[in-house]
Amino acid sequence: DIRELACPATPEITMTMEILKSLGGKAQYLPREARGKLRFFVNDTQFCLFVRRADNTFVGVTGHDPQMISGLKEAFEAEWKEIESIQDRIAPDVVGFDEARDWNR
Numbered sequence: 001d002i003r004e005l006a007c008p009a010t011p012e013i014t015m016t017m018e019i020l021k022s023l024g025g026k027a028q029y030l031p032r033e034a035r036g037k038l039r040f041f042v043n044d045t046q047f048c049l050f051v052r053r054a055d056n057t058f059v060g061v062t063g064h065d066p067q068m069i070s071g072l073k074e075a076f077e078a079e080w081k082e083i084e085s086i087q088d089r090i091a092p093d094v095v096g097f098d099e100a101r102d103w104n105r
Helices: 011-022 066-084 087-093 097-101
Strands: 003-006 026-029 038-042 047-052 058-063
Touching: 003 011, 003 066, 011 026, 011 097, 026 066, 026 087, 038 066, 047 066, 066 087, 087 097
Parallel strands: 003 026
Antiparallel strands: 038 047, 047 058
């Protein structure tokens, strides 16, 4: 199960999300106001947590702590569920969405 939540800043990121969806993964777009300072990757055995700096770059850490993994999974599920119902409103405003959506037509 591959799922991604993102707020693309470039058409290339939007394209990779749409390609992921075409390959059977799932992707949802975050509204810009939900972009936040924290992003992460998580699976059953490890995580990578990124913190956005003031200059809009990220610094990251990785780990295997089961409590952190559990907490990040819970946060992901809550965010996924929260934005699922508004995808139709968000997606058309994402940079490069029309081109990415039509890439394989």
